[in-house]
Amino acid sequence: MSFKYNRLDKDKAAVLFVDHQSGLLSLVRDYSPDEFKNNLLALADIAKYFKLPVILTTSFEQGPNGPMVPELKNMFPDAPYFARPGQINAWDNEDFVKAVKATGRKQLIIAGIVTDVCVAFPTLSALEEGFEVFVVTDCSGTFNAAVRDAAWLRMQNAGAQLVNWFAAGSELQRDWRNDVEGFGKILGDHLPIYANLIQSHSSVKPQK
Template identity: 25%
Template sequence: MLKKDQSVFVLVDVQGKLAQIVKNSEALHENLEKLIKGLQVMDIPIVWLEQYPDGLGSTTESLASLLEGQQPIAKMTFSAVGNEEFLRQLESTGRKQVIIGGIETHICVYMTAKDLVEKGYEVEVVEDAVSSRTEANKRIGLEKMKGVGVSVTCVETALYELVGEAGTEEFKKVLKIVK
């Protein structure tokens, strides 16, 4: 079960043209926006990644605008665990539950999730907030993650698990975002 005080979100490489050509790009962006807004309501830290931004471009404006005041971590390794700045930011949160979303499911999302599990983190991939250029590659990435101990969730399940109960101000704010 995800816990507010133990969770951190890792946004992986939703950049440039690739972000527009992955399967169900529009739904991916809508779901990531809901997830980010919901996590912000609960003050859950977000670690923001970009793969080789000089070549692939910057994060999609709709997502980058939600992360004002933050800077993305540029990386060259497919797994973010190979990036010292990523590890520094992640460890500085003091949290051990990682919620992960972004692109591409079968490459950077998978490799980062796998390496985080190996480092002792509890990782949940948000199935409706990840994508690849093909549906088959997304499925393969999800299967590989499950095979190494990553749990699968969706935007609404993750947000409601974190909120925990109805009737609170956080719940009311999250409900408006999700609906």
């Protein structure tokens, strides 16, 4: 069986942030709160940096799920935003799906809470309709590692690619020479260990 490496392309990808809500954050136990928030904002920075279409959605905001994480909503004030009245699977909301299709992008970068429901359900639905789906593992959270791993397996077996935010950003960047400073700043801002590399590079690069 031959393998085809379908890599992320900044001209073909859109980002879907699904149910990153204040109430649902309390369910994320496979990452620490600080780590998870940092990962999420790193993906948001990547989406802005590459000027990717972004779509935001929440589920049952008036109930215990709560509103969307304010930092995320504030970063994309002009992005399509869908407060679903009750559909658990975002793909069951016609307006959300229309907005996804209106981007004209066939690669969907998806992250959300919880991994096994709010991420898995729209991922499987989008795959069924012929989209390429890239699930950002460290920007999606759930109750524990066992639940997470089962969800990953389910999505992967259906054809989804599993990536973390660092891998997604690097694949979109393709070549350091495209912009060392811009892409490097995102890495340094969200990965303290990478900030050391950026500082080292800045200290030795030739001055103009």
